Amino acid sequence: MDNTAQKPVALVTGASAGIGDAVTRRFAAGGYNIVAVARRKERLEQLASSLSGTAEVAILAGDVSAPGIAERAVALAKSTFGRLDCLVNNAGSGKWAPVHETDDATLDEVIDISMKAPFRFCRAAIPAMGPGSSIINVGSVFGTLGGLDGGIYCAVKAGLVGLTQTMAAQYGAQGIRSNLVAPGVIRTDMTEAAWEFPAFQRVNQEMTPFDRDGTPQDVANTIYFLASKEGSYINGQTIALDGGWSTTKYLCREALVAERK
Secondary structure: OOHHHHOOEEEEEOOOOHHHHHHHHHHHHOOOEEEEEEOOHHHHHHHHHHOOOOOOEEEEEOOOOOOOHHHHHHHHHHHHHOOOOEEEEOOOOOOOOOHHHOOHHHHHHHHHHHHHHHHHHHHHHHHHOOOOOEEEEEOOHHHOOOOOOOHHHHHHHHHHHHHHHHHHHHHHHHOOEEEEEEEOOOOOOOOHHHHHOHHHHHHHHOOOOOOOOOOHHHHHHHHHHHHOHHHOOOOOOEEEEOOOOOOOOOOOHHHHHOOOO
């Protein structure tokens, strides 16, 4: 029997960097073959090469908001591996602006990448999935509570929560689970510069009751757990990965005793 067809398959969007790269590597280490989708072909090729011998990686270079790419990705999974067991909607836009400063171009970009694309990938994936499959959407804690200057970013991330819940209700009886992972600000190449700003440190680090920053591996491990047999009774949930930031009114002692000027 073809061993490739026996291994479960995960489709990961935004797979070439940051959280997506970590997710892809975690699933590969866990025995999955991968369909990796991202814009940069050379990064996808590097990723596939680095996982050679661990997992077979089929790559698809393109913008997740492009028409038809979701259907192409699912077809690639079926033609290459004969199955699709997990969809990880990781790609998203990180643009922030208050509502009164958000132009239509930004509005459309964030909606297209962070709402329409996950919806389309879910729509394409569902018919290819069987019992035991799962969909994990990557959202944000700012989809569960508003953030200053969040604008359309917060609105779209809240929309992903609703999408996840309705899919859990619609397809759970078929054995297809849907959950959402909601990270806080995770330290990646894309967010690295933010750590140098005092305002960022005050809002995030000084208000987080934990002794370190979140990592892409933290997110990847949670996503992998939700897709695994160990997480097989979790459905329709939003899991915050923020060290307690969104559920406490914590303020570090240094900030509490600081004198205002």
